[in-house]
Amino acid sequence: MSHWRLRFPTDTLHRAGLGSLLLLLLLLVSGSCTETVNFLTYEEEALGTSIGVLSDHILFNSQREVPGQFRLIKFNSSLIQMQEGDGQLTVGDVDLERLCGKAFDVVSFWQERFRLVHVEVEVRDVNDHAPRFPRAQIPVEVSEGAAVGTRIPLEVPVDDDVGANGLQSMRLAEPHSPFRVELQTRADGAQCADLVLLQELDRESQAAYNLELVAQDGGHPPRSATAALSVRVLDANDHSPAFPQGAVAEVELAEDAPVGSLLLDLDAADPDEGPNGDVVFAFGSRTPPEARRLFRLDPRSGRLTLAGPVDYERQDTYELDVRAQDRGPGPRAATCKVIVRIRDVSDNAPDIAITPLAAPGAPVASPFAAATAALGGADATSSTGPGTPEAGAISLVPEGTARESLVALVSTSDRDSGANGQVRCALYGHEHFRLQPAYAGSYLVVTAGSLDRERIAEYNLTLVAEERGAPPLRTVRPYLVRVSDENDNEPLFTRPVYEVSVRENNPPGAYLATVAARDLDLGRNGQVTYRLLEAEVGHAGGAVSTTYVSLDPVTGELHARWCFDREELAELRLGLEALDGGSPPLRGRAVVRLHVEDQNDHAPRLVTPPLVSDSAQAPLPRDAPLGHLLTRLQARDADQDLNAELTYIQLQSDCGPGALALHPATGELSLQCRLSPQPADPLTAAVVVRDGGRPAR
Missing domain, CATH: 2.60.40.60 (Cadherins)
Incomplete structure (x- = not known):
């Protein structure tokens, strides 16, 4: 994966006094490169001011490859707003200093393809605040026996601007006073000021100095503030306490050290006798309240111990000002700067954040909620959708989604440092999904095979994030993918x-x-x-x-x-x-x-021989022998099967019983007796044709 940058010329952040905002906008394309685009804006720009247009600065493989839609994720749209069509960024809040140091993600979809982009927006500070002293009158006391170079802590003015626009210098308005003001930056990043003695003092010659203290920032033009500094010269004894560690002492402390652990035994000594050599210890005025809560200084022995648990991820360095002062008249004092550096240990398991994503037009999870036909599951939060991180790791994917389709963004982090904070992530559960690295600490869950809701309606996956500490800590996160229905089955x-x-x-x-x-x-x-x-x-x-x-x-x-x-x-x-x-x-x-x-709704009908008034004639020769076939009766029935199965029945004959024989199945009528030589009348017989229906017709 290759990287390239588009940059606008800007000064170095620390040198130019600039607050910076890192805005991560995420676009995915399978097998494509990751791009970084930089924009510049100023604090207190008017609402709606354009910061830049993403589509103007992203390089594409062809002129036709133009994103169809940009979408911000994990981002408060009231601070910076973006048009989804072309990715135009505009100011959404007049105080852009609130955005410094925050990270954001974006997804852009076009023609079922995606592209990953990092965007850095630099917010340049405006010098809209002047330094201000906590008090208009600042009283200071110094012993006449103080050695040249003695430092007396002063209160530092406050300037709400940052960088070059913040506080840059402090000085005395009087050019020939026996004092000088020095402004320094502490190890923990805070500023401190000292009044430095340039020459020996004589209280009997001058017991007080009324000076003007000037603080100035580095803006163009600069802003300044003044305060009245009143220095009172005290009478002193002969010797000051002395720290064996010198003016600066450093100590390292593991963040899992138990409360009560000894950090340092300061043990400052004063060679004077009696109250002039009796030393008491106390934190100086520049020791912050948080340090006073976490560390305990015994006022008699000078033993510095741990009073509360420390956390490397919260703060890795503390600077304590310790003052040792004797109890004589005009007490003399010495100061020691104690720098406590916290050593990181692997005490934080990795964090996993899952942001379900969906292409435009895909079903929206709300909250991929089990109460609806589409959504729900473990840890489900309130209504969520594409581009919104949710505690419940649930995604909704349409069946029939193409391979390599985006399902979710997985972000891992660990508050530890070094190897203790390096995290690797893996996805388990089914070969239909895989984890694809996106950028540092972030991954994409993509489809690795075709999905069929009728075959598998949901997938129970597991994300495992493991750090590289010894022993490594890990976080296991269940992740549910539900397959939404598409009309892909015909009735x-x-x-x-x-x-x-x-x-x-x-x-x-x-x-x-x-x-x-x-x-x-x-x-x-x-x-x-x-x-x-x-x-x-x-x-x-x-x-x-x-x-x-x-x-x-x-x-x-x-x-x-x-x-x-x-x-x-x-x-x-x-x-x-x-x-x-x-x-x-x-x-x-x-x-x-x-x-x-069939129903028996038709009666048989005689068709042969033809009937005339329900009668038919057949010729009979005088010399007809026995068995002579007189005629063959043929009837028809429009019904079917048994209803059309016909039986021929002879009812009577005038030539006596047995004279004529009628075959019941064929309807053949034959002579069965000899005729008299001189028959007077024709022979007659009554015949019935009956079907096989029930009842018969």
């Missing part, structure tokens, strides 16, 4: 073909059957409605299938629209379609074969 009927039967002569509206289709999607994507596909029915005069049958679109119930006649329509083939509620909807199809069952 599927329970059968491809439904075989349905209905008896003819049914009443209109009669129930026929219920069809059903199942859709694996959720919500509207899984809501199925039904409809019949119109098709022309043969032998029905151009009528369409929906003329005969109705389908309830919600329940899938089929009903007959009218009375069926099997002899007119024996079978009906219907096309079914199931549609889901997606946009666009998906559909599935099936077929219903409707069979009309």
